[in-house]
Amino acid sequence: MRPWNFSAGPSVLPLEVLQQAAAEMTDWHGCGMSVMEMSHRGKQFMQICDEAEADLRELLAVPDDFAVLFMQGGATAENAILPLNLIGRNGSGKADYVLSGSWSSKSYKEAGRYGDIAVAASSGEAAELDGVRQAPFTWFPAAETWRVRSDAAYVHLCSNETIGGVEFVQWPDLAGLGAPDVPLVVDASSHILSRPIDFSRAGMIYAGAQKNAGPAGVTLVFIRRDLIGHALPICPTAFDYVNVAEAKSMFNTPPTYAIYIAGLVFKWLKRQGGVAGIERANIAKAQALYGYLDESPFYANPVHRPARSRMNVPFILADESLNQAFLADAEQAGLLQLKGHKSVGGMRASIYNAMPLAGVQALVDFMQDFEKRHG
Numbered sequence: 001m002r003p004w005n006f007s008a009g010p011s012v013l014p015l016e017v018l019q020q021a022a023a024e025m026t027d028w029h030g031c032g033m034s035v036m037e038m039s040h041r042g043k044q045f046m047q048i049c050d051e052a053e054a055d056l057r058e059l060l061a062v063p064d065d066f067a068v069l070f071m072q073g074g075a076t077a078e079n080a081i082l083p084l085n086l087i088g089r090n091g092s093g094k095a096d097y098v099l100s101g102s103w104s105s106k107s108y109k110e111a112g113r114y115g116d117i118a119v120a121a122s123s124g125e126a127a128e129l130d131g132v133r134q135a136p137f138t139w140f141p142a143a144e145t146w147r148v149r150s151d152a153a154y155v156h157l158c159s160n161e162t163i164g165g166v167e168f169v170q171w172p173d174l175a176g177l178g179a180p181d182v183p184l185v186v187d188a189s190s191h192i193l194s195r196p197i198d199f200s201r202a203g204m205i206y207a208g209a210q211k212n213a214g215p216a217g218v219t220l221v222f223i224r225r226d227l228i229g230h231a232l233p234i235c236p237t238a239f240d241y242v243n244v245a246e247a248k249s250m251f252n253t254p255p256t257y258a259i260y261i262a263g264l265v266f267k268w269l270k271r272q273g274g275v276a277g278i279e280r281a282n283i284a285k286a287q288a289l290y291g292y293l294d295e296s297p298f299y300a301n302p303v304h305r306p307a308r309s310r311m312n313v314p315f316i317l318a319d320e321s322l323n324q325a326f327l328a329d330a331e332q333a334g335l336l337q338l339k340g341h342k343s344v345g346g347m348r349a350s351i352y353n354a355m356p357l358a359g360v361q362a363l364v365d366f367m368q369d370f371e372k373r374h375g
């Protein structure tokens, strides 16, 4: 059996997908070529790409007025590509950012190169919530507290902070915040396809594929069509959403193999009962792990309960001097990549779609055993 892989990204892929890719590696469907060797404009790859887009649209119930783009450069490049495309939208040159952790902070910093960028809200300070003192970036700023400028070109948030393990899904109606014309732009890299998305609340959603949707190399972008067509003159041609959308993601050579593997992941997701089916599994996994963390005095998760991520679960050992032993024993037990991000410390279990409940149970069993031996 393969070990259980808790990497935050690039992360575990469904075994069925890897096996199918292996079987098709040298000869895709009898055409005599591997997917890596085909023209992106040939009929085989066009079919692969069209099916990937159709399956993705079906899985997330993407409305017709949204374009789906397959881009490159990851979410990090998108942090620049999106202001280059959107900040000129209404002539204000302004955009507002909600800061909830490392990734949204990086997005904010990058956008500062392109316009008048302000902080709409931040959880970068400690806060007293529900009688508990929450450390910086272990909670999410409630939408009622956001200050969004009514003439901002967009407001940005990260809906799942992969490093802090903070998730935010009740996307607000910005009309209620006095900003009816401001679209919400969301970095959903680390929980895309793990639960349904309310497209009525967003103008644009983007996600690097390598957490939950496929291998590194392709970025998924969903953008309301009326927001396309406002790129600044300095925006690189290949990153202007108009060009990418008009060419159906083939303005230049797309990351063909990454799109193919993502397409296999989409078909696998459909076999799991779609997003509704995988969400049920994700809830069960999160309950199993958080349930144990909460009952054990040996481990703790630092995140404000309503903001806990279903995908990324950071935890600390009460006795941090046991960290090295924990990681070494975990690896021995076939539980890989549990070390927390260096900025947070401790451990982190990323339990994306492709991690089955059996893997989470194996982790909990190991943690119980480790606690018995050291507690």
Ligand SMILES: *Cc1c(COP(=O)(O)O)cnc(C)c1O
Pocket: 009, 073, 074, 075, 076, 077, 103, 158, 160, 161, 162, 187, 188, 189, 190, 208, 211
């Ligand atoms: C991983 C991650 C990124 C960065 O993705 P790259 O593909 O490395 O650019 C950005 N945002 C979030 C939320 C992430 O999880």
